Amino acid sequence: MMSKQTDHYFTAEPASTAERRQLRVHLVGREVIVQTAPGIFCPDRVDIGTAVLLREAPVPPPTGNLLDIGSGWGPIALSLGLLSPDASIWAVDVNQRALALSRDNAKALGIIDFHGVTPEEVPAEIAFEAIWSNPPIRVGKLALHELLMKWLPRLTPGGSAYLVVRKNLGSDSLQRWLTTELEANQPGAFTVGRHGTARGFRLLSVHRDR
């Protein structure tokens, strides 16, 4: 819940009090204590969609650059760091408070190679072996499409993305759109699929074949 009516979780600098609190959660089979705060997405627990992604996605690559688009306080990016301690983890968000929390949470969990940064701060030459995301559907279709087309083409050949989307928020039309758009942009390079369905969410997969 937002502490102020006017704050959205994708506000760059939320105006609500930056009062942090500790949260005990399970991430990829480990009980950990993290910090959260109001003014960010789902600060009181691991979101259901996020939990679906963390349970259903296959083990990420052990090394390389792994990206979480829209990291919030970090449940996905931290999980990538716990599962692949030798990888470089990129947690991008537009919410500065969320980014600060993700960085501090990574430090507390001993995840050293962790970059909690805005999209603009990710060096342009970096490509990603894996992308995991609970994307910000509520920014609107156009902004969401723009966001996905900014990052998905940056998968390395052989790399895969997993996106969790609520069924009643357009997961199936998003899957169709991704198939068409990626094929139009780079014919034959990507395969879009449905990796799983649970608790009202689809886990979409995007594999870069070449």
Ligand SMILES: C[S@@+](CC[C@H](N)C(=O)[O-])C[C@H]1O[C@@H](n2cnc3c(N)ncnc32)[C@H](O)[C@@H]1O
């Ligand atoms: C559905 S939330 C998921 C947060 C977190 N990954 C989780 O699972 O709890 C989506 C996140 O995307 C962020 N976001 C919104 N627009 C963005 C953009 N253009 N680039 C990166 N992140 C964005 C929001 O601030 C929010 O933290």
